[in-house]
Amino acid sequence: MKLRDENKINRIYKATLTLVKQNGLAGTTMQAVAKEAKIATGTLYIYFENKESLVISLFNECIKESAAVVFKDYEMSAPFKVGFRTIWLNVLKHKVSHFDQTIFLEQCFHSPFIDDNTRAEAKKLLLPLRELLERGKMEELIKDIDTFWLVSFMIGYANEIAKRITYHKKKLTMETLDINFQICWDGIKA
Amino acid sequence: MKLRDENKINRIYKATLTLVKQNGLAGTTMQAVAKEAKIATGTLYIYFENKESLVISLFNECIKESAAVVFKDYEMSAPFKVGFRTIWLNVLKHKVSHFDQTIFLEQCFHSPFIDDNTRAEAKKLLLPLRELLERGKMEELIKDIDTFWLVSFMIGYANEIAKRITYHKKKLTMETLDINFQICWDGIKA
DNA sequence: TTTATAAATGAATAAAAATTCATTTAACTT
DNA sequence: AAGTTAAATGAATTTTTATTCATTTATAAA
Secondary structure, three states, X not given: OXXXXXXXXXXXXXXXXXXXXXXXXXXXXXXXXXXXXXOOHXXXXXXXXXXXXXXXXXXXXXXXXXXXXXXXXXXOOOOHHHHHHHHHHHHHHHHHXXXXXXXXXXHHOOOOOOOHHHHHHHHHOOHHHXXXXXXXXXXXXXXXXXXXXXXXXXXXXXXXXXXXXXXXXXXXXHHHHHHHHHHHHHHHEO | OOOOOXXXXXXXXXHHHHXXXXXXXXXXXXXXXXXXXXXXXXXXXXXXXXXXXXXXXXHHHHHHHHHHHHOOOOOOOOOHHHHHHHHHHHHHHHHXXXXXXXXXXXXXXXXXXXXXXXXXXXXXXXXXXXXXXXXXXXXXXXXXXXXXXXXXXXXHHHHHHHHHHHHOOOOOOHHHHHHHHHHHHHHHEO
């Protein structure tokens, strides 16, 4: 009996991300995904019921992976600014190094595949970040404004930098990180 | 002789924007566009050779409109911060009030329809903004870092706010504008 | 009015993409 | 080594979407 190859799912995911980055969700066909993943078209349908299912599974995978990365190396006990920097750099580095995921997620939010419910679920993963920001406000280190705007600011900015770096073939050097974190910190600090 | 109705083109554009915001470029069919614009499918092809042509025309239209808006009410003679605020608010207000365009442009950048050349042309429209920022650096009012990052920051942030406001059904009140401009200004000021 | 001209229509066709399935292949069991 | 099972294949089919075109309708000029 031939065993189902879990690794193949990753090949399919990878292929999908590559193609969506290149051509958008609009321009990505199942045939193309299969070809890119070096499998037959039919094989795709062994692993995923249909295109919608593939997109939704990959969406959840990306959300999960991205959430896992945010709090890497974060120490509750460290000073607020240190913790904030760690998290912001985690977000930025991840968005740059997995840029295809960044674009895929963006495309998903305006696709017929992802509904409001899925969107809402995805949002929940940012809860720990919101808590960190509440702490910063408590300690009077950052502006006392609706956390909503603070989150928008740090995530949105990281997103934009990731795009710019990729499109303009910039490198994510330590200098680049420092410059941008400085802007980010000055923006939110009290 | 029946005259070609230029206004119909706007109806088609409007319909396309509405549908792309809802379903993405992926989920937007010519049939659906025609129906939304309340015309027959065939009529669409009188005005646009094919789907690609429709998308590219609309892309150029959006870019043009957005460029026209940026410098509204801007006075060269005003102090730098005043000018900067005017422009930033113009960008933000436009992105919020024409959110369908914001999304359409975003989708275009990852579609098979828009090529690198078109992208580069679009970028040129930000030139006056770059010049303003150079002036700010000269006057030592803002951070002396690559203009590239400053533009990323102000445009990217406006983009993100527009998304957040729309998705979370927030209103663009004067308070909201002030809060966010404060963050933006603190971020770039020297 | 009548005629000429171009726009508008939408069903028909072509093209592209999604999905299926009969057949083959690979890996495990006895 | 033979038998069994499930994965893999890719051509064939179905479904969806883009595009065409013969016909109708509206407008302007004669």
